[in-house]
Amino acid sequence: MWQTVSKSRSIIAALAMLPALAACGEPQPGPDRESIDDKAKRIAAETIIIDTHIDVPYRIDQGGWQTVTDRTDGGDFDYFRAVEGGLNAPFMSIYTPAPFGVSTIAKQHAETMIAIVERMAREAPERFRLATSVADVEAAFADGVIALPLGMENGSPIGRDLANLDYFHGRGIRYITLTHSKPNQIADSSYDENKPYDGLSPFGEDMVRRMNTLGIMVDVSHVSDAAFWDVMAITQVPVIASHSSARHFTPGFERNMSDDMIKALADNGGVIMINFGSSFLTEAANTYRSRLAAAYETHLVENGLEASDAVRNAFSARFQEENPYPFAGIDDVLDHIDHVVALTGVETVGIGSDYDGVGDSLPVGLKDVSYYPNLITGLLQRGYSEADIKKILSGNLLRVWRVVEAYAAADTGPAQPDVPAQPEATPQPEAATQPEA
Template sequence: MRLKAVAVSILIALASPAFAADTTARQLAQDAIIVDTHIDAPGGLMSHWADLGKASPKFEFDYPRARDGGLDVAFMSIYTSAKQDADGSARQVAHEMIDAVEALAARHPDKFALLHSPKDVERLRQGGRVLLPLGMENAAPIGDDLSQLQVFFDRGVRYITLAHSAANRLADSSYGVERKWHGLSPFGKQVVAEMNRLGIMVDVSHISDESAHETIALSKAPVIASHSAFRHFTPGFERNISDELAKAVAEKGGVVQIPFGTAFVDPVSAANTQAHFRAINEFNKRNAELKAAGKPLESEEAFEAAWAKAHPAPVTKIDAVLDQIDYAVKLIGIDHVGIGSDFDGVGGELPDGLRTVADFPNLVAGLQARGYKDEDIRKILGENLLRVWAAVEVAAAQ
């Protein structure tokens, strides 16, 4: 199920990959610039602190494993929930997460550096640093104040996912049963325009098809899907991107970043995820009614435990991710595909061989085995995303 997990069990974090990448794959992973557009470590740090500059087995991202896997640019997800949006805490939580990322970089200036522009990648990654740009998952922290975009841009946010698990002030969610805007709200249109002006990448992951269509059409710069698999493999799962929308992203010059979580790449798990978000929305509504009536609230822990027991994650192989990449390349072209793992954001529900950031060489080996040339693998690993990010900056300057 699709959860922003605060921790992953030690056994999962240390699990051996399904197969060991050979020397050639490891060398390419180290030499190429690997960009992962979605890692949820900041959410975990809010409730389960760890020094990610050292080995942190309860997380899927830390410095030693990032370097072992060849990861260079790790977008830290500044995720806030629909619940935090509703109770007014989203902005505070977002700033606290950014503080945590800044503290990590300040604590280990030899291992991490904040990244605000693709122009600085080569300079900052010297010495083996892992670079930490920020992606805001859910625009809730903006509230209804357009000036907050400048505030968060100044703090390093370089893409924003317009909505998450429920409709907000900007757009509808792919998970929502009810559609509030059937596209973008008037404020959402202003936000997209201001993001274009500032040079913040617009992210269409998580939002409804109607909202995504309008976003892509309205944006004056390329857009991204920061972590969206293809609906072709999971029919009826709107959270994954449709062929039509993927083509529109590519035609705009953007990129679709493939996640690793079984919730996206496995049909059974995808159906469970869709059902889970609808169930949790109903759960929150019930608790809101109970609170208004002065009655005891239902336990969220009990709800999640019961759900997990009733919906065990299927065993998934790395081939499921490779199949997604194959399909994407054939559909929209090699220049419009990348990776957005969702490490530390899917409760450890990941394919064999892609359990942590140390496992990128396994992905490289899989692509090599399927006949991809090294120059094309480099594009998928990060060059495509960096090109799009640079194009968004150019559009802002113009």
């Protein structure tokens, strides 16, 4: 009896102590202990944050000159929001719309986009600085200046002359997304059923080799699956996917990367930079437009209506009111990061938000460049160490960039493959459109 009572009292006492024991085991904010949000802000402040895809130049080109050194009413990026978010090295996307084709107009457009970034740095040198190397990024960070490296989205401005690669390297381009929403002279696109090369073109193969020797990172975002595997067979250095996500969450969406592709990218030493667009993150958002289109066709048939802009606009407004767009959230971005880490390890993932490139489809909690600390908080809550978070924020991309720089510096091959220049296509541009992410 005594033993039973004593044992019961011991159990009750132990249960009473559980909250105190739990409190002892959990980090509690206090004078000498950071809250998780404060820790996230500290990590953001003391770490180089690289985002490999931000479409500020195209936004400015289409909307007229905006002084992003001040706060802007629209868009996803300006200097003050970048500082709030801890963003130190946003790759400025030198985007050329696919309808420009392979033409002198495409090259001229790229020149215009580069000039926009140069003007940003020239007009506010105390805030922005062009960056063409890892050393430039690190020096800008040390000086408290935002580095502006350049990545070319769509290789059509290269034309059919590899000498243009050398030229744009001299202008500061440090990665090239081989194609965009249509096949070009380099590669097939993931967005187009027309795949004339079944991967890379012969010119594209030579271009990848020359990019290796020059020190320009090869970007496999936007390319077809077959083109990706061609790149993997040719490249001598790691490659990047500057703004892609995991196809595991969006089956059938070729623009995202399959598990096998992510594993091959890891074997290559490369990095997939996660795109923040909701349609890249969830199946519900990815299929939203196709579901709207199908519902519209059904509406026409069931009601015996003729298709027209007025009918479509009225139906779309009603559909969207009854079926609001399913915005992704921070947890969806974190799920993609977790998935890549589970497949390959933390060394294979980074950030390629596509800010100013995916319109209003950004996730709740990551609506502009001031929100990176929210992502860091989420990573901490999921158990990532500070060291691993810093790899995701910039360490992985900087590692790839260093390898690419070292290979180019050590290269002793010919200055340029002996590939005859081919005539440029007749320019037949259509109206420029918002970039397809």
